[in-house]
Every structure is written in structure tokens, then in C-alpha cells.
Amino acid sequence: MTNHDTHELPFWRKYIFSLDHKVIGLQYLFTAMVFLLIGFAFVIIMRWQLAYPGTKIPLIGGWLGDSFAPGGIMLPEFYNQLGAMHGTIMVFLGIVPLGVGFYGNYFLPLQIGAPDMAFPRLNLASYWLYLPGGLLMLSSFMMPGGAAQSGWTSYPPLSVIAPSGQTMWLLSMVVIITSSLLGSINFIVTTINMRAPGLTWFRLPIFVWSQFITAILLLFAFPVLEGGALLQLLDRVIHTSFYLPAGLVISGVQMTNGGGGSALLYQHLFWFLAHPEVYVLILPAMGVVAEIIATNTRKPLFGYKTVVAAIIFLGALSFVVWAHHMFLSGMKTSLARIFMTTTMVISLPSVAILSCLVFSLWGSSIRFSVPMMFALAFLPLFGIGGLTGLPLGLLPTDIYLHDTYYVIGHFHYVVVTGTLVALMGGIYYWFPKMFGRRMNEGWGKVHFWGTVITMNGIFFPMFIQGMAGVQRRLYDFNAQAHNLLTTTAPAIGKMSLSELQYICAIALLIFQIPFLINIFYSLFKGPKTEENPWKATTLEWDCPSPPPHGNFTHELKVVRGPYEYSVPGDKTDWSPQSEGGR
Amino acid sequence: MSHAAAPKTTTGIPNGKLGMWIFLASEIMLFGSLISSYIVLAMGSPTFGRPDTALLGKPLATINTFVLITSSVTMVMALASIQRNNVKALLGWMGATSFLGLGFLGIKAFEYHHKIAEGITITSSLFGSFYYTLTGLHGLHMLGGLAFNAYIAIKAMRGAYSADHYERVEYAALYWHFVDLVWVILFPLFYLV
Amino acid sequence: MEQQHAAHHPSVKGYLLVFVALGILTGLTVALSYLPISHHVGIALAIAIATTKCALIATFFMHLKTENRGITYTVLVGLFLVIVLIGAMIPDVGIVQK
Numbered sequence: 001m002t003n004h005d006t007h008e009l010p011f012w013r014k015y016i017f018s019l020d021h022k023v024i025g026l027q028y029l030f031t032a033m034v035f036l037l038i039g040f041a042f043v044i045i046m047r048w049q050l051a052y053p054g055t056k057i058p059l060i061g062g063w064l065g066d067s068f069a070p071g072g073i074m075l076p077e078f079y080n081q082l083g084a085m086h087g088t089i090m091v092f093l094g095i096v097p098l099g100v101g102f103y104g105n106y107f108l109p110l111q112i113g114a115p116d117m118a119f120p121r122l123n124l125a126s127y128w129l130y131l132p133g134g135l136l137m138l139s140s141f142m143m144p145g146g147a148a149q150s151g152w153t154s155y156p157p158l159s160v161i162a163p164s165g166q167t168m169w170l171l172s173m174v175v176i177i178t179s180s181l182l183g184s185i186n187f188i189v190t191t192i193n194m195r196a197p198g199l200t201w202f203r204l205p206i207f208v209w210s211q212f213i214t215a216i217l218l219l220f221a222f223p224v225l226e227g228g229a230l231l232q233l234l235d236r237v238i239h240t241s242f243y244l245p246a247g248l249v250i251s252g253v254q255m256t257n258g259g260g261g262s263a264l265l266y267q268h269l270f271w272f273l274a275h276p277e278v279y280v281l282i283l284p285a286m287g288v289v290a291e292i293i294a295t296n297t298r299k300p301l302f303g304y305k306t307v308v309a310a311i312i313f314l315g316a317l318s319f320v321v322w323a324h325h326m327f328l329s330g331m332k333t334s335l336a337r338i339f340m341t342t343t344m345v346i347s348l349p350s351v352a353i354l355s356c357l358v359f360s361l362w363g364s365s366i367r368f369s370v371p372m373m374f375a376l377a378f379l380p381l382f383g384i385g386g387l388t389g390l391p392l393g394l395l396p397t398d399i400y401l402h403d404t405y406y407v408i409g410h411f412h413y414v415v416v417t418g419t420l421v422a423l424m425g426g427i428y429y430w431f432p433k434m435f436g437r438r439m440n441e442g443w444g445k446v447h448f449w450g451t452v453i454t455m456n457g458i459f460f461p462m463f464i465q466g467m468a469g470v471q472r473r474l475y476d477f478n479a480q481a482h483n484l485l486t487t488t489a490p491a492i493g494k495m496s497l498s499e500l501q502y503i504c505a506i507a508l509l510i511f512q513i514p515f516l517i518n519i520f521y522s523l524f525k526g527p528k529t530e531e532n533p534w535k536a537t538t539l540e541w542d543c544p545s546p547p548p549h550g551n552f553t554h555e556l557k558v559v560r561g562p563y564e565y566s567v568p569g570d571k572t573d574w575s576p577q578s579e580g581g582r
Numbered sequence: 583m584s585h586a587a588a589p590k591t592t593t594g595i596p597n598g599k600l601g602m603w604i605f606l607a608s609e610i611m612l613f614g615s616l617i618s619s620y621i622v623l624a625m626g627s628p629t630f631g632r633p634d635t636a637l638l639g640k641p642l643a644t645i646n647t648f649v650l651i652t653s654s655v656t657m658v659m660a661l662a663s664i665q666r667n668n669v670k671a672l673l674g675w676m677g678a679t680s681f682l683g684l685g686f687l688g689i690k691a692f693e694y695h696h697k698i699a700e701g702i703t704i705t706s707s708l709f710g711s712f713y714y715t716l717t718g719l720h721g722l723h724m725l726g727g728l729a730f731n732a733y734i735a736i737k738a739m740r741g742a743y744s745a746d747h748y749e750r751v752e753y754a755a756l757y758w759h760f761v762d763l764v765w766v767i768l769f770p771l772f773y774l775v
Numbered sequence: 776m777e778q779q780h781a782a783h784h785p786s787v788k789g790y791l792l793v794f795v796a797l798g799i800l801t802g803l804t805v806a807l808s809y810l811p812i813s814h815h816v817g818i819a820l821a822i823a824i825a826t827t828k829c830a831l832i833a834t835f836f837m838h839l840k841t842e843n844r845g846i847t848y849t850v851l852v853g854l855f856l857v858i859v860l861i862g863a864m865i866p867d868v869g870i871v872q873k
Contacts, residue, residue: 118597181608189601193591220856223608227615231715238704240711242619246629260629260708262868265619272615272860319856323863332866339863595843603846607853614857621861622869644805651801655794658836662787759836766828770821774808 017128019120020549024127025106026434031131032098036420037512038138039089042082044505047458049074051502053476067146079475080149081141081165087152088169091277092176093134095415098423099284100218101130104187104211107430110540110547111208113196113556113578118189126183133175140168151473153270156243156263160235161250170233177226180218187215196539196578198558202308203577205538205562206301209308210287213315214280220319221276228269235261242266267326275322279314281415282382285422286311286353289375292429293357295536296372297364298573300563303356310349310356317346324393328402336395343393350386354379365566369534370444374425377452378418385413388463403473406466412459421452424515431519432533436545437526443514450511457504461497537576538562554580602753606760609723613764616719620712620771631707637700639693643773646689647765653682654762661755664738667745672738679758680731683724690721713772720768723761730754793835800828 009018018024048057054073057064061072068078105123109116117123140147145163148154159166191212195204204212231242239257243266246259294301301307323331323339358379366372388410391397401407424447431439491497532541543552557579564575591597624630660675694714697703704714734754737743743751804824807817834840839847861869 119601122601181605184608185601185604188604189597193593193595193597193600195592219604219608220611220853223612224615224860227612227619230719231616231619234704234711234715240705240715241708242623242711258629258631258705258707258711260623260627260631262623262627264867265623265864268860268864268867269615269619320859335863335866593843593845595846600846603849607849610850610853611856614853615860618857618861618864619868622864625865625869626871628871640805640808644801647801648798651794651797654832654836655790658790659787662790756837759832763829763832766832767825770804770808770825774804775814775818775821 028101035093051498114194129179137172140165184219196556206290207287225273271322285419288426292375302359310352314349371429381417404466409462454508
């Protein structure tokens, strides 16, 4: 254990290039929040275009420049750039750094009773690859031809002929993937090797299990996309033909590359990562929800072993379902049927986890704290997200729904109303631990209700639009006559669905203001709190708030499981994991 | 024992060794994705462009394979030396390992030169594209291994290692063996089938 | 740091035996490539020999034989996933389209 006296460290080594997992975790938190806001800003501009196609973008329209929006009116290319970058930023620079980089880094060592991560310098390297990688990604907007504009999926041949922003995307992805891999190695070794005495595998909190399996998914899946991205980079820069068949004619121009390649090859390599990636998006959130529910119901989580088994099974299966994203690619239907089967099977552990979380509420004494409200909202909203995935995973219905707004509705329900809601709740939950102060409950409730309602206002109409046949990634719905009824035609009074979505998006943005003010105000002026204000049992509450360098001020000896609440015969309604814990 | 004991770990495996193996697992996936791509395109592409066997330079590649396998043996001997507290032998065997590694890269460079002269370039065919990409990536990994070996040698000369404390030597060895292992797969893939 | 037990280290003689085996297998695989055997049999044999060589290097040079089994399983998971990837891609990418 390193014994730096942090009072002697200069500012830049204490806060900028710190080796302490908590500082690095907070760096991830604040950086991820900025990227989430940037990604959100992009989609708000897109939402304007969809609600009022071909009109001048208000406020910022004049600042965008002629290559993006001449006269303030969005070009189709710019719409595509915003779309591709929104997806990329939200997934790789926003949600994963928040769910894994922040939550994992900060709380994994604490929950296993470790003084830090196994490899603090590797941790430092992870963050300092993430930030430059993200900035490199953003800088692609300054390339001639603009940013990447072939979707977050970057399928060839389009991505191979796209302007140079796409090359930046590929290079950024290599940097970001490297950051992630270093992090995965750290998380896996830390969880296996640095648990406190007595902390056996089946005494680990669900949060730790979810982070551990997430790290394993990233470890095995990301390198495959790294290889795939490398090949696309070579196709673009050196004109190899890994993904380009011979004889391609694009816009009347014959391609001069050698040929012989396969565009489907890229899709397989991409989705081999991107499917486990969606479990990377959800598992940390499920872990956070489990912790919040256990603490705020004052009873053990229902079905601990089932949840653990389901998380492991989910992780394992996530590697053999990827081609359900490719059902309409022209892939072999015999192969599609296999993937459809595995996809149906993978819904089972997902349901098991959600069910156990719901059953944990039965017979409990629910504390309606702000974190608990977010955790409770997660349950039905993730349920909607999950259920809407079923027609997508079934080939016959996916034929109709693929590439429609139904898909967009599905994944935003799981990631935004699911994961992001859970992660927001987690910030309220663990804020006292991180900063020794409490956030304001009243404003927390304002943030909660405003957020959850407006999110539904944005994403629920997408199911309606999708089932009506509205295609995704289209700059202007009006191009499709039959979409008029569901997009620009009045749907609620005089307002079309798209307008409703735009207004809810703006409102959602506005409702984040109390959240941000709450965080930054409470950071400095919030009411001080003791070590364990929630009276929770897991190890992170058995150290000062905020924890000092090295985390624990006394020897830990774990003697019981993570959720020993309301044990019959006990004096209090909670028994901390560590012997003699408070 | 002059050196402080490494921190106790839950499994007994040192963090560094576990970390190195986990890293190698991710490398299996990286090389695996490229090798998989090679295999399926070699099977299914209408214009893969595999050159005549005569142009591939099998004899030289075979010699190169022996060079790399020998370097793995010298590396394992280097580890065995420090496990027996013999720093001088460690340095000797490490030197031999890196020398053989450089030899491998030198022969590779000659091979590349020869192939380009024969018209097999990175864009001349899919075979060429994969050949240079995969062996190039492998070569870059070898350079990394040589750098790691150099670091070990410098630390060894400063007396950092002994029979009680040689963990990083073992990690360098694991990495080196892995790079050899990848070549054991690439060699038949490109030259023999 | 008593986690490494000197008694478990393979002997120098063991390493040399593995070296010789690797040499023989390399020679064998090269020799086979010159013989007029069917393409598919050739591939199968090449795979078998390469797998054996990898197993020897991993087991003895990388000491998997004496390490915690979990490490071997981790490596096998990676290999299994690569095989899954190849298998899944063959129908789409690995068959010559008419």
C-alpha cells in the first residue's frame, strides 16, 4: 500500500495526475458528465430538425458555419455527423466512463476492502487515454468534410469512402479501446486478488459482481473491434480491400481498390464487440440499483445467488448473440436462426435479475429517499426496454422493425431510462460517501420527476413512429410520405409527435440544471454527514466519508454476507459486513 | 532476505502475473480477430490472391521460426537462471534472447524486401494485405518485447533481481513466449497451407 | 513472497526436451507441406501440429502446468471465443458467393 502523505503532494499530482482510484474516479465522473452533455446537445439540435425540418436552428444556427448549416439550416451531412457522433459519444465517452470508469474505479476497491486498485499507474494511464481519445473524437468536426457520419456503427463501404473525419473516429476508437483494456485488466486483477480477509466470492456485493463481469466482457470483446477498426483504417488510408468487394460502383464512379473483401466481415467484427457492449452499459446500472434497493428496503436482496448466476450467464451468453443486429444484412438465414435462438435464451437471465430486484421489494420497509426513487423508476422502465427488445430479437418481426424508430426507442429505454436513471440515483446514494455531505432532497425530487417524465415523452413516441414505419437516421421525415401522419402531423392537439419530443428534450435538459447545481453546491455547502448515513452494510460505508488515501483506517475482517439487514434477533436492522463495523 | 515481501494476494498469484495473463487473454482476442478474418476471407473471397508457394520463401521462414523458438528457450533459461540466483547467467540468456529476436526481425525485413520485389505488396492482393498487417502487428509486438527485455536487463545490471525477487523477469518471459506462440500460428497460416 | 516454490520449477533438461519436440514438430509441419496430400488433410494436420506446439510452449515454457487452473481456463475461454467467431463468420464470409 502506498503511503504518500497527500498533504505534501503538489496540486497537479494530487488532482490531475493522481494515482488514487478515488481521484481518478472523480475525473471520470466529471469528464463523462461533460461528454454526456455534449452528446445531448447534439441530439437536441437533431430533434429541432426532425420537429421543424428545413427551418433555421434557433439561437445557435448562425454560429454553425456554412459547411454544417448554411443560413442556420442544417445540411443532411451535418445531421448524419451529429447522429454518428451522438451515438459514439454517449456510448463510449459518456455512459461507459460513467458506469465503469467512475463507479467501478471509485467503489470497487472500497466494496472489497482494498486500499486502491491493483495497478494505480495503469489506472492513471486509462484516464489519460480516455480524455485525449475523446478530444480526438470531437476534433473530427474540424476535419475537411466534417466528423464521422456513417453511424456509430461505421459500416463499410460507406465508412471507407467517407471524409477524413472517419479516420479520426477510427484512431480515437483505438485510443479509447486501449484505455478500456487497461482498465479491464485492473478491475479483474483487483477483484480476484485484493479482497479483504473473509470476503469470499459469494459475500461480494452485487455491484462488485456486475463490475467484474463487465470488465471481463470488455476484455474479451473490445480487441475484436480493435482488429476490425485497424482493417478499416487500412482500407481507408492505404487502400486495401478487407471490406470492399471488387467492382463497387459508388455514385457512378468505379472503385479502384483491389477487391475481394467483404462488408459483412466488418459487421461481424463490430457486433462481436457491440453486443457485449450493451451488457457493459446495463450491468453496472443493475449493480447500483441492487445496492440502493438493499439499503433502502432494509432486507436482504431477494435471490442473491440467482442474481449472481444470472449475471455470469448473461455475460457468457452475450458473446453468442451478436448477429441479431445483422438480421437484415444479407447474412445467411441458417445462421440467423441460431442467433435468434441464443437471443431468446439471453432474455432469461435478464428477466431473472429484474425479477429478483422487484421481489426484493416485497415485505420490505421502503425508504423513499431520492436514490430509491431512481432505483424504483429503473425497474419498470428497464422492463419496457427489455420487453421491446423481444420483437427485435425475433427475426420475423425484426424484418419490419429493423432500422426504424422502434429500435431507437428500445435502446434508449434500456440505456437512458434504464442505465442513466440508475446511475443518477447512484450519485445521490454515494454522494455522502464521496464528499462527506448530503445533496438536497427537495431538488433531488424535482430532478427525479422532471427527468423521468420528460424521458418518457421523448422515447415513448418512438415506438409509435417505428411501428408506423418511420426509418432511423433520416434527416427529413417528410421525404417519406407515409410517415407524415406520425411525425409532423398534429398528434396531441396541434402538436406533432416530433414537436412533443423536441419540447421534452429541451425540458429534460432544463431539469438537469437543478441536478448540476445540487451537486456543485452540496460539494461545498451541503450539510455534513457521518460515515454511514444510510446505515448500509457493505464495506464502503466502513471508512470515513470521504475516504482518505488508502481508504480504511482499521483492519477489516469480513464475517458475513453483503445484505444482512433485519436479521431476526439482532439489536439493529443492519449488520455490517466487517466484524466490528459501525 | 533483503527485500520487502510482495503484498499478499487473495489467490496467492502475484498481481503482476495475473495481470500479464489477463493482458495476454486480450491479445489472443486481438490476434484472433485478425486471424479469423484471414481464415474466412481465404476461404470465401473470390480474389484472395495467394501467391505461388515458390514465391513465399518457405525455407527462410522456416529458419526464422527456429530462430524464434530458440529465443523462447533462451528466455526460459534466463528465468531459470535468476530463479537460481545467477544474475550473470540471466543477463547472458536475456542477451541471447534479444539477439535472436533482432535476428528474427532482420530476416523479416529481408523477407519483406524480397516479397515487395516479387510484387507482393500490402495492396497487391488480400493475401498481401493480411500478410503485412498480421506479421507487421506481430513485429510491433516483438519490438515491445525487446523493449521490455532491455528494461529487465538494465534493472538486472543494477541488482534489482534475485532468487527471492524476479517477478518482472517472469512477466517479460510470459510476454515473449506469447509473441513466439503467435508466430507458431502465423507461420503455417501464411506459408504452409 | 513465498508464492513461488523453487521445487516446482521444471528442470533445464525438461526445457531442452520441449525444445527438441518443438524443433521436430516444426520440421514435420514443413515437410508435410511439400507432400502431395489433399488440401483439407493438410490443413487439419497443420492445425493439429500448431496446436500441439502452442500447448507445449504454454504448458512448459509459460508454466501453465504448475499455475492456478483459473489461468488456463481464462486462456481457453479466449480460444473458444475465437473459434465461435470463425464459425459464425464462415457462412457469411467464408463461402465463395456465386
